[in-house]
Amino acid sequence: MQMKIFWAFFKVGMLGYGGGPASIPLVHKEVVDTYEWMTDEEFQDSLAIANVLPGPIITKLAGYIGFVKKGWLGMMNAIFAAILPTIILMIVLLKLFAEFKDLDWVQGMSHGVIPVVGVMLIILTYEFLEKAKAKTTWKFIILFTILSFLLLAVLDIHPALVILLIIAFSLFRKEGRI
Template identity: 55%
Template sequence: MKQWYLFIAFFRVGMLGYGGGPSSIPLVHKEVVEKYKWMSDEEFGDVLALANTLPGPIATKMAGYIGYKVAGYAGLVNALLASIIPTIFLMILVLTSLSAYKDQPWVLGMTKAVVPVVAVMLAVLTWQFYKNGQKGLGWKVNLVLVIASLVIMEVLGLHPGILIAALLAWALFSPVKQKQKDKSAKEVAAAAERKMV
């Protein structure tokens, strides 16, 4: 039954995610976090950050990872197929029919209407992440991170992947972590000495 739910969840995302990866992110969030509760908001944020740093379409990367997390390798294949099959059929159907009507006003209006819809969906998802960040970090730290991110991406023009890689490297090799490792190693050695005595 889990495979069926996985297929339906990503099939809906594939059907409704018109406009590419950014438009499908809120849909994946709704299915994975809100409806089926396969992940928490924090886990979803981590998956989204990781998917943004890797090359390729974000929707398929997220589908593959979430499918694997939920149901192993079979879930990975299931979620990937469910997310790309609707796109393949819709592309064939829509491109063949829209090419005949591409200059019609209703087709031009339909394609222009996608941009604000995607913008609103991304704004809602961003607001949800901001609210979740306030719970863990507090509003001051959260606001500083938002401003720093905007400056780094918009003013300095750095890709978010570079920032995430730098933060991961800092977290892995920071002196604070090394001090904690040294402290815990000393505590273990002291505990072992006490047991010997």
């Protein structure tokens, strides 16, 4: 099991060029689809919690998932696997990149990542919405999305508070109070 944990998060670390947003769909693919360590709902919950906490999203997800699967050793294994590719690339490629950063193909490669990450996030969002639709209505989802946008963008409420409000709302709704 430790080797599977290492390999799953090592692949995420190797292929997650573009930072956290680019890596989230890769983590989802590994832990939900490939190894079936979590359900979609469990992954969504862990992603929501990881977004509230400070620090890089992938190390938080790796640490949590590794801990759930194999305790403290699994947590350390998953975090190390997730950051090892970055450590290697930083040491080996940083000087090369600095020398070639002004070349057109290097700049093009860097700019080409942005639309790929956008599409991956759209696909993940669509999949989450499809799962949410099975438990509620589109009217509720749209209303909830608009309300969340207003709280975050218009009223500038901290995302942690919005997530706490959503958790409280969900608990009251589950108990039939709302």
